[in-house]
Amino acid sequence: MNIDELFDRARQMDQADPLGKYRHSFDGLSEDLIYLDGNSLGPLPAQTAKLVHENVNDNWSKGLIRSWNADWYDLPMRLGDQLAPLVGADSGEVCFADSVTINLIKLAASALKNQSDRPKILTDSLNFPSDYYAVESLIGMLGNRHTLEKVYTRDGITVTTEDMVNAIDEKTAVVTLSNVVFKSGFMHDLKSICHAARKNGALTLIDLSHSVGSVPIKLKDWGVDMAVGCSYKYLNGGPGAPAFLYVREGLQDVLEPQLAGWFGTRDPFEFNPHHEPASSIRKFMVGTPPILSMQAIEPGIQLLKDAGIEQLREKSIRQSSLLLELYDTLLEPVGFKLGSPRDPSIRGSHIAFKHGEAFRINNTMISPPSGKPIVIPDFRTPDNLRIGIAPLFLGYEEIVRAVVRMHEIVANNEYGIFSHEAEAFT
Numbered sequence: 226m227n228i229d230e231l232f233d234r235a236r237q238m239d240q241a242d243p244l245g246k247y248r249h250s251f252d253g254l255s256e257d258l259i260y261l262d263g264n265s266l267g268p269l270p271a272q273t274a275k276l277v278h279e280n281v282n283d284n285w286s287k288g289l290i291r292s293w294n295a296d297w298y299d300l301p302m303r304l305g306d307q308l309a310p311l312v313g314a315d316s317g318e319v320c321f322a323d324s325v326t327i328n329l330i331k332l333a334a335s336a337l338k339n340q341s342d343r344p345k346i347l348t349d350s351l352n353f354p355s356d357y358y359a360v361e362s363l364i365g366m367l368g369n370r371h372t373l374e375k376v377y378t379r380d381g382i383t384v385t386t387e388d389m390v391n392a393i394d395e396k397t398a399v400v401t402l403s404n405v406v407f408k409s410g411f412m413h414d415l416k417s418i419c420h421a422a423r424k425n426g427a428l429t430l431i432d433l434s435h436s437v438g439s440v441p442i443k444l445k446d447w448g449v450d451m452a453v454g455c456s457y458k459y460l461n462g463g464p465g466a467p468a469f470l471y472v473r474e475g476l477q478d479v480l481e482p483q484l485a486g487w488f489g490t491r492d493p494f495e496f497n498p499h500h501e502p503a504s505s506i507r508k509f510m511v512g513t514p515p516i517l518s519m520q521a522i523e524p525g526i527q528l529l530k531d532a533g534i535e536q537l538r539e540k541s542i543r544q545s546s547l548l549l550e551l552y553d554t555l556l557e558p559v560g561f562k563l564g565s566p567r568d569p570s571i572r573g574s575h576i577a578f579k580h581g582e583a584f585r586i587n588n589t590m591i592s593p594p595s596g597k598p599i600v601i602p603d604f605r606t607p608d609n610l611r612i613g614i615a616p617l618f619l620g621y622e623e624i625v626r627a628v629v630r631m632h633e634i635v636a637n638n639e640y641g642i643f644s645h646e647a648e649a650f651t
């Protein structure tokens with residue numbers, strides 16, 4: 226495939242792209258910076274910058290404590306209701322609170338309490354490490370009466386549904402997985418897994434961090450019991466934006482919060498010395514939510530809903546097909562290997578390429594010599610260069626330019642001048 230032809234085709238695709246206009250809804254994106262890390266930290270919606278300013282200057286500065294009643298107290302649920310259609314949930318099934326890890330510990334604790342005669346927690350070997358730490362720490366807190374079992378990947382990229390389903394048995398209390406796994410982008414068949422879990426009496430707890438806002442999610446349809454997810458990745462909620470949690474309606478009355486605090490009670494301002502859990506999803510809240518960063522989440526959700534998740538998914542698949550075509554032509558010949566599934570039906574919206582020098586290639590892309598575009602992907606140890614496709618703002622031509630740059634860096638050994646030392650946050 227000829228590169229000029231690819232550039233021409235990509236430009237035509239950009240021109241015909243019905244979602245192309247959304248790029249202008251973000252601040253900070255420019256011609257000479259190609260941002261391929263929207264799956265790790267989404268860019269700033271212009272509307273968010275305005276809203277944060279208003280919230281500080283009107284609601285906090287002038288409204289003072291009155292703003293709790295006017296706007297703040299219900300914010301975690303209201304925002305949850307706004308997100309609900311994006312994850313295939315109903316109103317009243319989602320609320321924003323804490324971080325993903327904390328929510329995972331909270332919901333896993335409630336699930337284990339409910340499943341007290343079952344000792345096994347099941348996950349896979351491709352899950353996000355913090356999810357392991359969360360479960361392992363909970364096992365310790367509960368007196369080491371449970372075990373965390375992992376279903377192992379056979380190819381380093383995927384876990385077969387058959388292996389997952391076969392590992393679920395009558396000893397399994399909870400099955401916890403990432404919908405889309407953070408390194409390879411592999412996407413589980415949650416409908417089949419949740420069905421097997423339900424048949425065996427196990428509860429499911431799914432981490433949506435890498436899927437929310439990038440693939441259509443059907444929590445109710447798939448039969449997911451509980452879920453948690455991140456709002457600073459494809460939702461563009463801002464660094465450290467609070468996470469969300471989902472508990473399916475029929476389970477909300479059954480599960481008891483195990484980490485209790487005043488914001489999870491029926492009425493925090495009753496100051497009841499005994500914890501009486503709210504009779505809604507609110508019962509899984511603990512303390513005062515970070516209002517300012519929670520308010521900043523809304524414009525990002527709104528943009529995704531305006532664009533439409535099905536349309537975004539369609540564009541993401543087109544863009545990743547283009548990326549894979551470019552990989553075959555330009556990257557494979559210079560030593561990259563594909564670290565993600567080729568089949569889009571089992572892949573989320575990011576693609577990993579493996580290379581022995583991935584770390585230094587990544588740094589060269591981010592800090593190029595003058596005249597070259599800055600390209601920001603991310604590096605995931607030991608050898609993954611992750612390309613996040615966030616179709617809400619990414620263009621087709623940008624993908625071609627990024628791959629041409631990757632090819633050039635390796636073909637000319639440009640990364641040779643970079644060291645092997647890592648920054649604190651990559």
Ligand SMILES: *Cc1c(COP(=O)(O)O)cnc(C)c1O
Nearest residue numbers: 324325326353403407432434455
């Ligand atoms: C980003 C991410 C998280 C983030 O967890 P926090 O506790 O909110 O920092 C959790 N799980 C997965 C799979 C992620 O990708």
